Amino acid sequence: MPLKLLHTADFHLGMTFNNRPYPKDVRKQLVEARFEALARAVEIANNEKCVLLVIAGDLFHRANVAAESVVRAVDILKRFEGVTAVLPGNHDYFEPYSTLWALFRDEAFDELVLLTERKHYKLHDYGIEAVLYPAPCDSKHSAENRLGWMKELAGKSEALWHIGVAHGTVRGVSPDFAEQYFPMEESELAALKMDHWCLGHTHVCYPDLPETGREPFLYSGTPEPDGFDCRHRGTVWITELDDDGIQYSRKVETGQFRFREIEREIRSSGDFEKMHKELAEEGSKTLVKLKLCGSLPESEYRERHAFYDRLGEMLLYLEWDDSELTVEITPEVIDSKYPSGSFPHKFLRRMAEKGNPEALQAAYRLIEGVRE
Ligand SMILES: [Mn+2]
Numbered sequence: 001m002p003l004k005l006l007h008t009a010d011f012h013l014g015m016t017f018n019n020r021p022y023p024k025d026v027r028k029q030l031v032e033a034r035f036e037a038l039a040r041a042v043e044i045a046n047n048e049k050c051v052l053l054v055i056a057g058d059l060f061h062r063a064n065v066a067a068e069s070v071v072r073a074v075d076i077l078k079r080f081e082g083v084t085a086v087l088p089g090n091h092d093y094f095e096p097y098s099t100l101w102a103l104f105r106d107e108a109f110d111e112l113v114l115l116t117e118r119k120h121y122k123l124h125d126y127g128i129e130a131v132l133y134p135a136p137c138d139s140k141h142s143a144e145n146r147l148g149w150m151k152e153l154a155g156k157s158e159a160l161w162h163i164g165v166a167h168g169t170v171r172g173v174s175p176d177f178a179e180q181y182f183p184m185e186e187s188e189l190a191a192l193k194m195d196h197w198c199l200g201h202t203h204v205c206y207p208d209l210p211e212t213g214r215e216p217f218l219y220s221g222t223p224e225p226d227g228f229d230c231r232h233r234g235t236v237w238i239t240e241l242d243d244d245g246i247q248y249s250r251k252v253e254t255g256q257f258r259f260r261e262i263e264r265e266i267r268s269s270g271d272f273e274k275m276h277k278e279l280a281e282e283g284s285k286t287l288v289k290l291k292l293c294g295s296l297p298e299s300e301y302r303e304r305h306a307f308y309d310r311l312g313e314m315l316l317y318l319e320w321d322d323s324e325l326t327v328e329i330t331p332e333v334i335d336s337k338y339p340s341g342s343f344p345h346k347f348l349r350r351m352a353e354k355g356n357p358e359a360l361q362a363a364y365r366l367i368e369g370v371r372e
Contacts (some may be wrong), residue, residue, distance in 0.1 A: 001243075002240045002241060002242045002243065003051065003052065003128065003130055003160070003161050003240070003241045004048065004049060004050045004052075004054050004238070004239070004240050004248075005050050005051070005052035005054055005163075005198075005238075005239050005240075005241075005255065006044060006045040006048065006050045006052070006054070006236055006237070006238055006239075007054045007056065007198040007218060007236065007237040007238075007239055007249075008040060008041050008053070008054070008055055008056070008195075008220045008236040008237075009055055009056035009057050009058060009059075009087075009089065009167070009198075009199070009200025009201070009219075009220050009221075009222070010057070010058045010089070010102070010200055010201065010203055010220075010221070010222040010223075011034050011035050011037060011038050011055070011058065011059050011060075011204040011222070011223065011224070011364075012034060012058055012060070012061040012091065012222070012226060013035060013059060013061060013069050013072075013073055014031075014034075014060055014061040014062055014063065014065040014066060014069045015030075015031065015034060015039065015061040015226060016031065016061075017030045017031060017226075018225040018273065019227070020319070021319075021338075022280050022317060023280075024141055024317055025239070025316070026197040026287075026317050026369035027231065029257075029316070030137075030257065033224050033256050033257055034224050034226075034312040035072060035073070035076065035317055035358050036075060036224075036256065037223040037224035037234065037254055037255065037256070038059075038076045038077070038223075039079070039370070040223070040254050041053070041195055041223055041236055041254060042076060042077065042079050042080045043079075044082055044236065044238070044252055044254070045082065045271075046079070046080060046081050048238050049307070050081065050082055050238065051082040051126075051127075051128055052082055052083050052084075052085065052123070052128060052130070052164075053077075053080050053082060053084040053085070054085050054087075054132075054165055054198045054271030055084065055085065055086045055087065055200075055350055056087050056089070056119075056165050056166065056167055056198045056199055056200030056201075057087045057088060057089020057090070057091075057092070057137060057166075057200035057201060058090070058091045058092055058167065058200060058201070059073060059089070060091065060100060060155065060203065061092070061290075062091060062092070062260045063090050063091070063092055063093055063095075063098060063100050063140075064099070064100065065092070065100055065151070066303075067103055070100060070103045070104055070107060071103075071107055071173045074104070074107040074108065074109070074112070074234070077112060078109055080111070082111065083111045083112075083113060083123060083126045083128060084111060084112050084113065085113045085115055085121070085132055085134075085165065086112070086113070086114055086115060087115045087134050087135075087136055087165050087166075087167055087200065088101065088115070088116055088136040088137050088138070088167070089137050089200055089201065090137040090139070090140050090141065090142075090167060090168070090181060090182065090201065091140070093137040093138055093139050093140060094116040094136050094137070094138055095138055095139070095369065101114065101116060105227075111126065113132070115134035115136055116136055116150060116167060117133060117134075117136070118134070118135075118136065118146060118148075118149040119149070119188070120133050120153075120157060121133075121134065122157060122342065123200050126222070126345060129159055129160035129161065130159055130160065130161040130162070130163055131156065131157055131159040131161070131162050132163050132164075132165055133150050133163065133164045133165065133192070133194065134164075134165045134166070135147050135150075135164070135165070135166035135167065135168070135182070135198065137167050137168070137182060138362020141180040141181065142180065142181075142182050143179050143180060143183070144182070145166070145168050145182040145183060145184045145188075146166070146168075146182060147184060147188060147189075147192065150164070150192050151191075152305050160243060161196070161241050162193075162194045162195050162196075162197045163194060163195060163196045163197070163198065163241075164189065164192060164194040164197040164198070164217075165197075165198045165199075166182075166184065166189075166197065166198075166199050166200075167182065167199070167200045167201050168182025168183060168199075168201050169182065169183045169184065169188070169198065169201060169202065170183075170184050170185070170217065170219075171183060171185055171186070172186070173186075173195045173200075173202070173206055173207075173219070174202035174204075174219070176202060182199060182201075185263030186216050186217070186226065188218055189216055189217050195245065196218075196239065196241055196247065197215075197216065197217035197218065198217075198218060198220070198237075198239075198317070199217050199218060199219045199220075200219070200220065201219070202219050202221070203221055203222040203226065203229075203230055204213055204219070204221050204230075205220060205221035205232065205237075205251060206218065206219035206221070209251070210250070210251050211248070211249065211250045211251065212248075212249050213246075213247055213248060213249075213250070214245075214247045215247075215302075218237055218239070218249060218298075220235060220236050220237050221234070222234060222235075222253040223235065223236050223255065224254065224255045224256065225255050225257055225258060225259050227259060228259045228260075228261050228287075228289050230259055231259070231261075232255075232257075233253045233254075233255045233258060234253060234254045234257075235251050235252065235253055235254060235255075236251075236252050236254050237249045237250070237251060237252075238250045238252055256285055256288070257285050257286070257287065257316070258282065258285060258286045259287045259289075260282070260286060260287070260288050261287070261288075261289045261291075262275075262288060262289070262290050263291045263292075264290070264291070264292055264293075264294075265292075265293050265294040266292050266293070266294040266295075266296060266325055267294050267295070267296070268296065268297075268300065269296070269300045269307075271294075272304075272307045275311075276307070276310065276311060276314070279311065279314065279315065280314060282315070283314075284314070284315065284316055285316055285318040285320075286315050286316060287315065287316050288311075288315050288317070288318050288319075289319050289320075289321075289360070290318065290319070290320040290321070290322075291320070291321045291324070292320065292321070292322045292324065293324035293325055294324075294325055294326075295325065295326045295327060295329070295361055296325065296326075296327065296328055297327075297328050298327045298328070298333060301325075301326075301327045301328070304322065304325070308320055324365075326361065326364060326365055326368070327364075328361070329348065329352070329360055329361055329364040330352070331349065331352050334338075334348045334349055334352065344367045347363065347367070348363060348364060351363050
């Protein structure tokens with residue numbers, strides 16, 4: 001019988017979303033969404049009849065997360081009908097005096113395996129012919145990964161499947177310019193000859209494919225988007241490992257919320273309407289960061305806030321930057337804005353006569369920029 005598992009990571013339970021001016025109710029929804037994502041992962045794992053749920057680090061956002069969040073997470077995990085293995089990540093790192101992990105252990109139940117030690121964990125007692133090899137984080141940052149103990153192993157114990165579970169970056173796949181997130185090399189992972197690697201840390205799924213066969217390693221990404229740098233819909237992997245070494249992984253979308261950064265050039269109020277229609281399909285669980293450029297006739301420009309209001313009502317959250325959006329400059333606008341004979345007046349009128357609207361618009365932006 002193949003081994004079927006759900007691979008996930010980076011729930012960041014307890015994230016507070018204080019990094020942006022979200023209204024209180026929006027913030028509350030985003031905080032709750034992360035617990036709901038955990039519940040959904042468990043539900044998917046049950047529906048898919050997975051026997052193993054692997055959480056490859058950063059289940060919690062902080063090592064000192066509220067006790068209430070730990071209890072709540074454990075209660076959700078109890079609903080899983082198989083075995084859950086949880087690895088400490090760099091946000092919820094393990095150290096011997098950690099209250100998070102002590103509390104976690106107090107709350108734990110038989111089918112919950114906490115991968116806090118640098119040793120192998122046999123799952124045979126649970127009826128699963130697999131061994132897990134974890135690389136638990138013991139600090140927020142480290143220039144060294146925690147794969148070392150695996151390299152020193154004389155041999156692997158008897159099992160059908162050897163599965164590595166690690167949290168950190170892989171060179172060339174997840175950015176880590178300062179090399180501070182337990183960096184790993186693909187060749188290092190390969191040399192350890194695991195049947196499968198479940199990784200966590202980067203919030204983007206890797207490889208970026210709907211399904212895949214044998215891979216040197218997989219990142220599940222975060223199951224629930226958490227900010228504007230997160231362009232996907234939240235994912236987990238369902239992986240099947242066959243007795244004959246055949247592997248198959250399928251990506252499942254799990255996120256409720258969607259963050260979108262949109263840059264758009266506006267030439268008429270029709271462009272606003274088009275955008276409104278487009279985003280109407282997204283609905284009330286979308287958060288949008290809008291950056292506008294271009295120009296509008298003065299009357300439409302003055303009405304632009306009504307558009308933002310209408311858009312904001314439709315979406316969960318909207319912030320906009322229209323500093324690059326200007327009034328369409330015409331001879332009438334020049335006459336009304338600048339005293340006749342002044343430098344801007346003379347200069348812009350001359351530009352207008354040349355019949356190059358883009359140059360005129362650029363000159364106007366420049367002058368207005370200077371005036372600010
Ligand atoms: Mn992390």
